[in-house]
Amino acid sequence: MDVLVQLLLNGILLGSMYAIISVGLTLIFGIVRVVNFAHGEFLMVGMYATYLLGAHLGLNPYVSAVPVIVLLFVLGAMVQRFIIQPLLGADEHIQIFATVGLSTALINLALLVFGADLYSLTVPSARQAVSAGGYTMLVGQLVMLACAIALVGGLHFFMQTTALGRAIRATAQNRNAALLMGVKVDRVYVITFGLGAACVGLASALVIPLYPVTPTIGTYFVLTAFVVVVLGGMRSIYGAFVGAMIIGIVDSLSGYYIAPDLKEVVYFAIFILILIFKPTGLFGFGRGTE
Amino acid sequence: MTAKTIVPAVPNQRHAGFLARLTNPRVYCSLIALSLILIVPGVIDSPFVMHVFVTICIFAALSTAWNIVGGYAGQLSLGHMVFYGVGGYTTALLIQHFSLSPWIGMWGGVALSVILSVAIGYPCFRLRGPFFSLATIAFLEVVRLLSIHFTGVTGGAAGLIVPLNLGWAWMIFENKFNYLYIAFGLLLLTLLVSWGIRNSRLGYYLTAVREREDAALAAGVNNTGVKLKAVVISAALTSLVGSFHAMYMTFLEPATMFSLATSIEIAMFALIGGLGTVMGPLLGTVLVVPLAELARGWLGASANGLHGFVYGTVLVIITLTLPGGLVGTFGPRFTKWIDRLPGGGRLHDTGQAPAQRAIVGEVGKPILEAKNLVMKFGGLTATDNVSITLNRGEILGIIGPNGAGKTTLFSQISGFLTPTSGTVGLVGPDGAMTSPSSADEFARLGVGRTFQIVQPFGKLTVLENIMIGAFMRHPKVEDARAAALRAARLVDLEDIKDVEARNLPIGGLKRLEVARTLATEPSILLLDEVMAGQSQSDTQRMVNLIRAIRDTGVTIIAIEHNMQAIMSLSDRIVVIDSGRVIAEGNPQEVVKSRRVIEAYLGEDFVDAQGL
Numbered sequence: 001m002d003v004l005v006q007l008l009l010n011g012i013l014l015g016s017m018y019a020i021i022s023v024g025l026t027l028i029f030g031i032v033r034v035v036n037f038a039h040g041e042f043l044m045v046g047m048y049a050t051y052l053l054g055a056h057l058g059l060n061p062y063v064s065a066v067p068v069i070v071l072l073f074v075l076g077a078m079v080q081r082f083i084i085q086p087l088l089g090a091d092e093h094i095q096i097f098a099t100v101g102l103s104t105a106l107i108n109l110a111l112l113v114f115g116a117d118l119y120s121l122t123v124p125s126a127r128q129a130v131s132a133g134g135y136t137m138l139v140g141q142l143v144m145l146a147c148a149i150a151l152v153g154g155l156h157f158f159m160q161t162t163a164l165g166r167a168i169r170a171t172a173q174n175r176n177a178a179l180l181m182g183v184k185v186d187r188v189y190v191i192t193f194g195l196g197a198a199c200v201g202l203a204s205a206l207v208i209p210l211y212p213v214t215p216t217i218g219t220y221f222v223l224t225a226f227v228v229v230v231l232g233g234m235r236s237i238y239g240a241f242v243g244a245m246i247i248g249i250v251d252s253l254s255g256y257y258i259a260p261d262l263k264e265v266v267y268f269a270i271f272i273l274i275l276i277f278k279p280t281g282l283f284g285f286g287r288g289t290e
Numbered sequence: 291m292t293a294k295t296i297v298p299a300v301p302n303q304r305h306a307g308f309l310a311r312l313t314n315p316r317v318y319c320s321l322i323a324l325s326l327i328l329i330v331p332g333v334i335d336s337p338f339v340m341h342v343f344v345t346i347c348i349f350a351a352l353s354t355a356w357n358i359v360g361g362y363a364g365q366l367s368l369g370h371m372v373f374y375g376v377g378g379y380t381t382a383l384l385i386q387h388f389s390l391s392p393w394i395g396m397w398g399g400v401a402l403s404v405i406l407s408v409a410i411g412y413p414c415f416r417l418r419g420p421f422f423s424l425a426t427i428a429f430l431e432v433v434r435l436l437s438i439h440f441t442g443v444t445g446g447a448a449g450l451i452v453p454l455n456l457g458w459a460w461m462i463f464e465n466k467f468n469y470l471y472i473a474f475g476l477l478l479l480t481l482l483v484s485w486g487i488r489n490s491r492l493g494y495y496l497t498a499v500r501e502r503e504d505a506a507l508a509a510g511v512n513n514t515g516v517k518l519k520a521v522v523i524s525a526a527l528t529s530l531v532g533s534f535h536a537m538y539m540t541f542l543e544p545a546t547m548f549s550l551a552t553s554i555e556i557a558m559f560a561l562i563g564g565l566g567t568v569m570g571p572l573l574g575t576v577l578v579v580p581l582a583e584l585a586r587g588w589l590g591a592s593a594n595g596l597h598g599f600v601y602g603t604v605l606v607i608i609t610l611t612l613p614g615g616l617v618g619t620f621g622p623r624f625t626k627w628i629d630r631l632p633g634g635g636r637l638h639d640t641g642q643a644p645a646q647r648a649i650v651g652e653v654g655k656p657i658l659e660a661k662n663l664v665m666k667f668g669g670l671t672a673t674d675n676v677s678i679t680l681n682r683g684e685i686l687g688i689i690g691p692n693g694a695g696k697t698t699l700f701s702q703i704s705g706f707l708t709p710t711s712g713t714v715g716l717v718g719p720d721g722a723m724t725s726p727s728s729a730d731e732f733a734r735l736g737v738g739r740t741f742q743i744v745q746p747f748g749k750l751t752v753l754e755n756i757m758i759g760a761f762m763r764h765p766k767v768e769d770a771r772a773a774a775l776r777a778a779r780l781v782d783l784e785d786i787k788d789v790e791a792r793n794l795p796i797g798g799l800k801r802l803e804v805a806r807t808l809a810t811e812p813s814i815l816l817l818d819e820v821m822a823g824q825s826q827s828d829t830q831r832m833v834n835l836i837r838a839i840r841d842t843g844v845t846i847i848a849i850e851h852n853m854q855a856i857m858s859l860s861d862r863i864v865v866i867d868s869g870r871v872i873a874e875g876n877p878q879e880v881v882k883s884r885r886v887i888e889a890y891l892g893e894d895f896v897d898a899q900g901l
Contacts, residue, residue: 035420083606090613092419093366097561098609100368100554105602107551111595215595219550223431226424265435268428275425276413 006135007252013141015248016148017207021221022228022240023151024199028076030235031172031192034084037099040222041106042197046072046204047213048110054121054208061123062143065205069198076197080190088189103218110215118212126209140209147206151199152241168192172235224251224264227271233281243282315631320569324481327474331467340466342583347473348535349579353559353571354480355527358487360557361566363520364500365415368423368553369430370528372410373403375547377529378536379437379444382452385460392461396533400526407525408518415517427550434548449543452536461537469538476534477572480527485568487523491761491770496520497566498747498758504706505745510733510762510810551598558605564617573616578604643772644764647811649843651717653683657845658737658814659723660703663712665695665869672698673709674869680814682717685836685846687860687877689853691889695869696849697742700816703847704739705732716814734762738812740803742819742849748792752783755791755802759809777809781835797828804832808839815839817848821855829855857881865889 021043028036046068053064083102087095126140159165170178171188179185211217228247232239247267254266274282311317331343356370377399384395414425437444444450456462463469487493495516498506503513536542546552556571563574582597589596612619629635651657658680665673673695680686688696701707703714706729715723716735726732733739738759747755756774757767764770778784781801786794791802800820807815817836821829833855840846850856856863863880865873867889873880880886887895 035424037420083610086610090609093360093364093565094609094613096366096420096423097558098606101558101602101605101609103602104551104554104558105599105606108595108598108602112599115594223427227428230421230424259439261439262435265432265439268432268435271428272413272425272432275417275421279417279421 002134003256007256008249009135009137011249011252012245013137013145013248014251015245016141016145017203017244018221018224018228018247019148019241019244020144020151020199020203020206021225022232022244023148023155023237024196024203025222025225025229026196026232026235026237026240027155027199028193028196029229030237031168032080032084032189034088034095034099036193036196037096037222038079038103038106039196039200039225040218040220041103042072042075042200042218043204043207043221044110044213044215044218045075045106046201047208047211047217048114048119050205050208051119051121051213054123055119061121061126061205061208065202068205069201072201072204073194073198077190077194079197080193084193085186085189107215107218114215116215118214120212121208123209138210140206144206147202148241148244151202152237155237164188164191224267227267230271230274230279231282236281239281246282313633315628315634316625318633319628319631324478327477328470331470337466338587340470342580344466344469344473344538345583346575346579347470347477348531348538349556349559350572350575351473351477351480351531352528352556353563353575354477354484354568355524355531356556357560357566357571358484358524358527359517359521361560361570362487362493362496362500363517364496364566365411365517365521366419366423366557367426367521368550368557369410369426369428370524370556371532371547371549371553372426372430372433373407373525373528374532374535374552375433375437375544376403376406377532378542378547379450380529381533382450382536382542383443385453385455386450391459392533392537393459396530399529399533403525403529404522407521411518411521412514415514427553430548430550430553434544437544437548444544445542447544449541452540452542454540461534462540472534473538476531480531481568481572483523483527487520488568489767491765491767492516492519494754494758494761494767494770497750500566501747501749502745504729505741505747505806506758507706507729508704508733508739508741508745509759509806510730511758512728512730555601558601561615562604562608564615564619564621567615567617567621570615570617577616641768641772643776644769646773647763649813651682651721651813654681655717656680657682657717658703659715660699661713661715663699663702663709663714665698665702665707666710671869673702673866675712676866676869676871677712678703678864678871678874680845680847682845683840683843684861685840685848685859687856687863688847688849688866689851689856689863690866690872694866694889696866697818698869699866700739700818700847700849704737704816705729706739733810733812736811736813737816738807738810738814739816740800740807740818740820742822744796744799744803746791746794746799746802749790751788751790752794752798752802753778753787756783756805756809759806762810774805774809777805780808780838781805782831797824800824800828800832801835804835813844815844815846817846817850819849819851821850821852833859 025036025039028034049068049071050061050064053059053067054061079102083098087098126138128139129136130139130142159169167183168188170181171183171185175185224247228243229240231246232243250267250270251263254263258266327343327347331340352374356367359365359367377396380399380402381392381395384390384398385392410426410429414422417425438447454462456464495506495511498509498511499513499516506513559574559578560571562578563572564570578601582600585596656679660676660678663673663676664671676699690696698707702709705726713725715725716737718724718735726735747758753774756777757770760770760773764773778787781804783798783801783805794802804820821832824832829852836846836859848856857877860877863875863877864871865880865886872885872889873883
């Protein structure tokens with residue numbers, strides 16, 4: 001029983017990391033309607049940036065989070081403006097190739113600059129264990145959970161109450177109608193892509209105290225993030241949050257009860273089954289619930 | 291009923307045709323270019339050059355095989371290495387455990403890959419664009435992780451070494467030229483298969499399915515079936531290449547055999563060269579692979595990642611500047627130059643059209659019976675207990691206000707919608723009533739439909755559009771072309787038969803819809819507002835055309851808002867309002883019906899007129 005509770009707890013903490021990455025991916029897919037295959041590489045870029053800030057300027061990653069979020073926002077906005085926007089009218093497969101190409105280029109650029117070595121940043125405060133009722137958690141994981149909840153809450157507030165948030169929601173519902181109502185759709189897309197990337201910026205600063213960075217770290221996380229996004233109904237940030245928690249728990253339980261090296265097989269199997277049998281996601285958030 | 295009686299059976303003709311083909315510059319230029327792959331490494335005696343050329347053959351073959359699914363069928367698989375890996379591992383394990391020659395073992399790999407491709411393709415083909423790609427990546431990852439997990443079978447992450455037995459039987463050689471022969475042979479095989487598909491009914495069908503699934507269904511194409519054929523062929527070829535490459539490298543590990551990065555690369559070569567073209571994948575590979583290999587050779591380990599960076603950047607630039615790829619963009623101009631060479635510039639001479647499917651059956655007898663059709667979309671009942679009977683040889687007009695449920699009725703009697711309750715019966719070839727279950731089956735049983743919102747295959751020419759319909763009764767390309775030309779002539783599209791369909795004005799598109807449907811040689815023709823938005827003269831042309839079609843024995847149901855036209859055309863009219871049949875009878879009776887006038891003009895009008 002104790003083991004099970006600890007595993008569930010681990011799952012939720014792991015899920016909060018997936019939640020932050022997946023919420024960004026969901027924003028981009030739900031609003032710009034582009035599947036960003038380079039999303040994981042944004043995470044990788046953010047992690048190297050946090051690493052460099054920490055290793056050379058001695059910045060704590062939780063402090064670096066601010067500049068890294070800004071950097072990733074700019075990166076995302078530029079990708080939208082210069083790569084995705086010219087292709088919005090193109091065939092779907094061309095858009096897929098564009099983000100896949102970007103992903104390949106970024107991975108290999110990192111390989112060229114940093115080599116295949118692991119880089120990690122030691123942040124003792126984040127690796128400190130906290131015990132409560134016999135269960136242990138790392139401070140870094142708790143921070144991640146808090147940030148995930150704050151992110152979803154903040155985005156909810158932003159989308160529901162601000163003019164820009166309404167413009168973004170309107171664009172997601174119907175691009176042409178929004179255009180006719182005077183929404184600057186292209187700008188909304190640039191901002192949304194930036195926001196989606198900024199979420200990853202936040203994630204990268206929170207992840208680096210716990211995971212070392214390599215050029216291919218993005219692929220590892222993004223495939224899981226895609227599973228989460230599909231599970232959550234693809235367009236809903238709340239769905240993505242819940243989906244992330246589920247995948248976190250599945251990861252944690254299957255790693256313990258089945259085999260550590262097969263946990264990905266388990267959630268890829270879930271992914272394929274969901275895609276085939278319930279493409280609107282587990283909770284039917286799939287339509288009109290931005 | 292097919293063309294057999296018309297084509298003269300001269301035994302030598304095929305042979306003569308083959309020799310004549312060799313004098314066509316398109317053929318001899320391709321052959322000369324291909325032979326360079328063997329000649330260059332023969333002249334430059336260097337292990338490095340040899341390796342580069344073997345690699346080119348391997349990747350060009352992989353890319354060409356991928357293109358059958360990714361290009362022709364438009365299903366962007368990013369997990370294609372799964373078939374390559376399965377081929378390689380199966381062959382290597384069969385050598386290790388059973389001392390089976392790779393020449394035999396590779397067919398075991400093919401069998402496994404084919405099974406796997408159906409298991410992946412069948413459920414995943416319903417997924418749209420990026421989600422299909424993601425699912426294929428997921429399958430690749432699952433297989434890779436399993437191959438690492440089951441160390442006892444595959445050797446796990448540490449890898450597997452192929453037993454080193456030299457000689458042709460074992461596909462492992464000291465003389466590296468032998469590898470080139472086999473690699474070149476595999477490349478030729480995939481190119482031939484790819485070329486064969488491109489120039490066959492399957493190739494046209496794949497394009498049709500890629501462009502518009504609904505219109506393909508209406509032309510009797512079994513969408514899932516043709517896509518499965520494509521993925522099975524592609525998987526088999528990919529698996530063969532994987533088997534050979536494993537012998538060439540003599541070492542297998544999950545990270546390279548099931549590599550996502552390589553899966554992306556082979557798709558990328560096809561995009562750079564031109565998706566959906568025969569020569570595109572080869573061209574893309576020839577341009578990119580040597581660059582990457584040279585960079586690796588010159589810069590060594592310091593360039594780790596350089597080739598990938600170049601690949602990725604080139605990919606992004608191509609999508610932004612040349613989305614059609616090199617062949618797609620420059621191909622037509624280049625072909626023109628080639629055709630100026632001696633022996634070039636040949637045209638297809640279209641033979642005589644094959645005999646049309648004969649329509650048999652007694653005029654006036656029921657040919658289609660729809661009983662109690664109820665169609666609910668959530669809370670909305672689009673058709674509420676509609677029953678109609680269609681008699682052979684008649685023109686039945688269906689009228690009713692907008693939103694009455696006319697098109698929904700059409701979709702049910704052509705198999706595009708399955709009614710919530712009720713049945714659609716159709717007189718089958720044996721004269722008995724049958725109830726087909728899918729739209730393509732309806733089409734093959736002789737129900738042809740047009741779409742209210744026209745559904746042309748935009749990138750195909752007018753004639754090719756019509757050919758998609760004609761293929762249903764005439765599987766041979768020449769027969770289909772001739773039959774399509776006959777249909778084009780009938781609807782006055784012959785002059786613009788080589789124009790891409792997307793460039794046609796609406797009148798032309800409406801006639802193209804009719805022509806493509808006619809080419810399926812239907813016994814029942816469903817026309818959905820073919821006169822809407824047409825000029826006066828176009829309308830008159832269409833009325834005459836419909837009469838002419840009926841006179842060939844075809845039974846017609848037409849939805850129409852143009853009252854003058856439909857009243858003069860129809861033998862019988864059915865009026866639908868709010869999903870119900872409110873009147874039925876000959877045109878004169880129907881226009882006088884109080885309920886019909888109410889439905890169109892409102893009760894107040896009826897009262898004011900004192901009807």
